[in-house]
Amino acid sequence: MAVRQPDTISRERASELVRAWAGGRPGPLGSVLGRQTAVDQVGVELRVESLKRRSIKKASKLWALDLAIRMMDLTTLEGRDTPGKIRALCAKAVHPQPGDPSIPSVAAVCLYPSLIPEAKDALRGTSVKVASVATGFPSGQTFRDIKVAEVKAAVGAGADEVDMVIDRGAFLSGDYATVFDEIVEIKDACGDAHLKVILETGELGTFDHVRRASILAMAAGADFIKTSTGKIQPAATLPVTLVMLEAIRDFDKATGRSVGMKPAGGIRTAKEAVQYLVVLYETLGPRWMTPDRFRFGASTLLNDVLMQVEKERTGRYQDPDHFTID
Numbered sequence: 001m002a003v004r005q006p007d008t009i010s011r012e013r014a015s016e017l018v019r020a021w022a023g024g025r026p027g028p029l030g031s032v033l034g035r036q037t038a039v040d041q042v043g044v045e046l047r048v049e050s051l052k053r054r055s056i057k058k059a060s061k062l063w064a065l066d067l068a069i070r071m072m073d074l075t076t077l078e079g080r081d082t083p084g085k086i087r088a089l090c091a092k093a094v095h096p097q098p099g100d101p102s103i104p105s106v107a108a109v110c111l112y113p114s115l116i117p118e119a120k121d122a123l124r125g126t127s128v129k130v131a132s133v134a135t136g137f138p139s140g141q142t143f144r145d146i147k148v149a150e151v152k153a154a155v156g157a158g159a160d161e162v163d164m165v166i167d168r169g170a171f172l173s174g175d176y177a178t179v180f181d182e183i184v185e186i187k188d189a190c191g192d193a194h195l196k197v198i199l200e201t202g203e204l205g206t207f208d209h210v211r212r213a214s215i216l217a218m219a220a221g222a223d224f225i226k227t228s229t230g231k232i233q234p235a236a237t238l239p240v241t242l243v244m245l246e247a248i249r250d251f252d253k254a255t256g257r258s259v260g261m262k263p264a265g266g267i268r269t270a271k272e273a274v275q276y277l278v279v280l281y282e283t284l285g286p287r288w289m290t291p292d293r294f295r296f297g298a299s300t301l302l303n304d305v306l307m308q309v310e311k312e313r314t315g316r317y318q319d320p321d322h323f324t325i326d
Contacts, residue, residue, distance in 0.1 A: 002040025010188040010221050011151075014180070017219045036215060039243055043307035048238045054278050058312060061274065064310050068094060068273040071291045073131055073262065075299045077138075077230065080290040083118045085241045086111060088120035097306055106302070107291040108161060111139075113150060116157040131161035135186060138200075138229035140165040144182055150175070151189040162186070163196045165229060166213065170201050174211035176216055183220035196262055196295075199244075202234045214247035224260035228296060234279035236280060245283040258287070266298020270308035273301060 056064065076085060085216035090111055097103040108129040109119055119130045132154040149160055159271045164186050170178040187195050197217040201210050217225050224243055228235035239264045254257050263276060273296060280288055288294055311317045 008087050008188045011184050012187070014184045014187075014220050016065055016220070017255050017257060019255075021219055021232055021251065022290065024191040037210075038186045038214060039211050041203050041207050041239075044207060044239050044242055048279065051273050051279050051282055052238065053263065056274065056278075062309065062312050064274050064277050065270060065312070066104060066275065068270070068296065069106060069112040070104045070301060071294055072201070072298050073108045073110040074106045074299055074302060075264070077112060077133060081112060081115060083115065086118045088121045090119055090128070092302070093128045094123065094126050096302055097305065102197045103306070105310070110163060110297065111153040113157065115160070116154060116159050120158040127262070128143070129160040130158060130165055132157075132159040133163045133165075133229075133304045134165040135182075137163070137165055137198075138231040138281075141169070144185065146180070148185055148189045149284055151186055155189070155191055155193045159193055161194045161196060162190050163198055164225060165200060166217065168200055171213060171216075172209075176212075179213075180216055180220045183217055183222065187221035194223040195221065196260075197222040198226045198229055199262075200232065200271045201230055201236075201240045201244075202232045207218050207240070209244050210240055211247050214244050215251060216255070218248070218251045218259045222259060223294065224262050224264040226264055226297065228263075228265040228297075230265030230299075233266070236267055236297075238265035238275060239277060242279055245280060248282055258293065260293040260295065262297055262326075267298060268295055268300050268304060270301075270305045273305060305321070 025094065064071055074089060076089055091107045093109050096106065105128050108131045109123070110131040110133065111119060112136055113132045116130055117134055122151065133145040134150045134154050136150070151164070152163055164183070166179050167182060183197055199213045199217065204210050204213060214225050225248070227240055227244065241261070245261055248259050248261060261280070267273060267276065276296070277289070296321065308316055
């Protein structure tokens with residue numbers, strides 16, 4: 001017998017979004033998700049290859065590189081993370097290139113929940129937010145009450161944003177209701193903190209699954225949808241990102257709710273970052289060209305972007321040793 005979930009504001013909003021996505025027609029979650037059209041894999045890959053060939057002028061490139069920095073979630077998610085490493089990461093997040101005030105701060109740092117207090121202290125008085133992974137990251141294979149408790153503890157410690165992982169086992173088994181209910185419950189536990197929902201697209205297998213998981217997460221209340229944990233390969237790719245951006249576009253059109261996007265894992269060069277921004281602009285337009293609606297999950301990308309900024313300004317590359325280590 002199915003257990004009726006208690007009514008909460010998050011659950012009421014999620015129910016409204018499901019009805020809006022279904023065109024106002026009531027129905028079970030599975031049938032709503034089942035009405036989606038198949039993703040044209042060939043079309044997606046051709047579209048990406050076309051957009052990757054776009055060239056942009058120097059002034060536009062400098063603007064794009066500046067925006068890429070402002071969109072970064074500077075990340076460390078290692079078992080050997082220490083308070084000292086977190087403070088160094090936060091210092092780099094605030095001043096990516098010491099001595100050059102024209103370089104903006106990044107959007108956020110992303111780390112494990114036990115290190116939130118260290119980051120909050122280091123970032124006091126700055127614009128940089130603290131994002132914490134949670135819900136049994138990276139596998140998500142733990143009890144739901146533990147996931148909810150971890151999220152509440154992270155928010156209580158000061159997390160501005162929570163990056164959760166979906167239950168891929170339930171999703172791939174076709175148990176969409178379990179995935180949906182868990183996201184709704186986590187959203188409720190977040191309170192005022194923003195919720196990013198990690199799909200772990202490298203485990204989902206097909207573009208159809210990626211689109212279905214994207215719609216499910218957005219209907220359940222995600223503020224952002226995110227490609228990957230960065231712990232498995234493939235992580236973020238341009239074709240997967242395009243599929244998710246198109247799902248965001250369609251969801252926004254159907255429901256009026258604008259959801260953000262975060263590709264994470266494997267984005268290492270300025271050239272790749274600019275390509276992602278081109279795909280973003282051509283799919284969702286200027287409203288999404290802001291850190292409030294697009295982020296890069298990155299641990300090594302920042303230094304390459306800084307090197308490219310220097311090259312565009314001076315005509316020559318700086319030695320990598322001239323930049324602080326991420």
